[in-house]
Amino acid sequence: MLSPSLRLSKRALLSLAALATSAAVLSACAEPSESEDAAATTATADGEKTILTVYTSEPEAKVDEINAAFMAAHPEIEVEVYRAGTGDLNARIAAEKESGDIEADVLWAADSPTFETYAAEGDLAQLQDIDTADLIEEAVDEDGYYVGTRIIPTVIAYNSELVKESELPQSWADLTDPKYAGQLVMPDPAVSGAAAFNASVWKNDENLGEEWINALGENAPMIAASNGPTSQEIAGGGHPIGIVVDYLVRDLAAEGSPIDLLYPSDGVPFITEPAGVFEASENKEAAELYINFLLSEEAQQIAVEQNYLPVREDVGTPAGAPALADIALMTPDLQVVTDDKDAAVELFQNAMN
Missing domain, CATH: 3.40.190.10 (Periplasmic binding protein-like II)
Structure with missing residues (x-):
């Protein structure tokens, strides 16, 4: 039923x-x-x-x-x-x-x-x-x-051998700090459905929006083809901090890779x-x-x-x-996210080039 x-x-x-x-x-x-x-x-x-x-x-x-x-x-x-x-x-x-x-x-x-x-x-x-x-x-x-x-949240992941706990970003906003320039990796929203969804969620978030996306681009993140290569890049240490779906981090950690995750304090898209x-x-x-x-x-x-x-x-x-109830979820207007997804993907591509 x-x-x-x-x-x-x-x-x-x-x-x-x-x-x-x-x-x-x-x-x-x-x-x-x-x-x-x-x-x-x-x-x-x-x-x-x-x-x-x-x-x-x-x-x-x-x-x-x-x-x-x-x-x-x-x-x-x-x-x-x-x-x-x-x-x-x-x-x-x-x-x-x-x-x-x-x-x-x-x-x-x-x-x-x-x-x-x-x-x-x-x-x-x-x-x-x-x-x-x-x-x-x-x-x-x-x-x-x-x-x-x-339920597949997107999180901040990091190489636990290369990034000290005191140096970890705690929020999406933190990722625009110039000290993370050249250290970041994320999936391509033109390829990954989850990444495209995230782009629209972030673009339409009143605390992040286009300004945050453009500032993130100034830190020149590596754009991987999808979430899989993103998680591998973090675990391998080429770019020790990244944006990726959480289950892939758990997969790699279970296999012995030096990778861990945190759920950003300003909420996670899922x-x-x-x-x-x-x-x-x-x-x-x-x-x-x-x-x-x-x-x-x-x-x-x-x-x-x-x-x-x-x-x-x-x-x-x-x-x-964690239990789902213990994660700060970002809950946008789904229709807005749907209608704006193509524009958000284009904005991300322009910001990261």
């Missing part, structure tokens, strides 16, 4: 008719879930498996682990994955729309604004049978087009790695089974083991990670 919940802001782009449809769908979901019945009907009549195509920005090893668990629970479904950064996924989807229909069933990637845009363009189906009862409200789209699967079903999908029942699995206690426990903060509170958190 898809249960409505308040989230950060309303979608201004959807028409009144779409909102009315959403209300009808949510009301219709008052009956008990029929997920098990759907599972029995996903295989074709001649016994062949349903092929479910997932476009995702999840790291390969992590998505493979989730998919293996899902296919063990649902042997009638075979999951095929196309994995790329959010920018590349968007380019592929745009090309497929130009030539015909989107070829994937599920999109599982990065940030809510990406999904807001696809929902407004009619590319996402409203979810019919998704159980959100145990999820935190930040993970649930009130109009029912997508649902978050992880993404929820949403999942949704494309309207053009011919496998919507199987796609919703997949999303329900991502939200299940089993899959959320796997997410915690993969160093993510979960979207439900009954599975704990990764070792050494």
